[in-house]
Amino acid sequence: MRREQTKKVYVKDIPIGGSNNVVIQTMTTTKTKNIEETISQINTLATAGSAIVRLAILDIEDANAIKEIKNRVNVPLVADIHFDYRLALICADNGIDKIRINPGNIGNKDRIKLVVDKCLEKAIPIRIGINGGSLEKHITQKYGVTSKGMLESAKYHVKLLEELNFTNIIISLKSSDIYKTVEAYRMASREFNYPLHLGITEAGTLFSGTIKSSIGLGILLYEGIGDTIRVSLSTDPIEEIKVAKELLSSLGLYKKPKIISCPTCGRIQYNMFDLVNKVEAYLEKIDSNITVAVMGCAVNGPGEAKAADIGIAGGKKEGLIFVGGKIKRKVKENEMYDELIKEINIYIKKDVS
């Protein structure tokens, strides 16, 4: 897939932009000052596949907590700060790897310069995070809450940093409206060479937010736009990572096992939903590009799932294992899961060797 070439920006050792993979990130939901809880959640999120983790920094206690947190986790951390430039300075001194702050919101030029100088000294990037719901007054007066307004807001904040010779920048232009978000990112990708952090903000619950994010982010990623993504859902951030991985994997932008399964119909003669859920749970632990099919019947199953590397089509009291669309052997119904897993493991070993 063709991807827009952007400037490469490092968040600790993770490159964002250029021709690098789209980076998955999420945000903790703990109070950052609750150090133990925060560290535990960061480690859980990192293990689940979040390459970068962002934390909300609300006050000095949160900013001070970064020191110990940084000492005890490996994944790069981002401090999410609104308005208070002093919090940005403390976080940078405490070893944070990136700061999300909008320079236009932190007061006069002297304060912006203090933050910029500190980020230059520590070699950490700044993400300008435009949010459709909180555009500056001078922007909304002229453009309203529109994609153009979001772009103009981004240009305003970028200019403030560039005037101070700071270009270690990442930009996001999030809105809860898919149309506005997509248009804003399209315009930003034409306007800037800086890497883009994609997101649909306040997307909703696990179900509705997943659909909304998949449409919005899917359109952009399909067009080659986006260097890092955060799926925002009103649920455990672990789910955000799962959705992000699936989204990227569906577009061939992330290496992860794929599962193909039929919707079932009147031809089904076994408990396929149970089997497919168990197989999916198993595949989640595997690092491979394998595509596995779990199909409802042997009449159409192998044919419908030709693209799969390995598959199974259940029937009455037995199932057919197929490899590369061709039937390999019959297995008993109560052995279907174990036999399929055996074949998956044989395939993975061959694939690696």
Ligand code: SF4
């Ligand atoms: S594979 Fe068989 S059970 Fe599944 S939808 Fe197709 S025909 Fe129906």
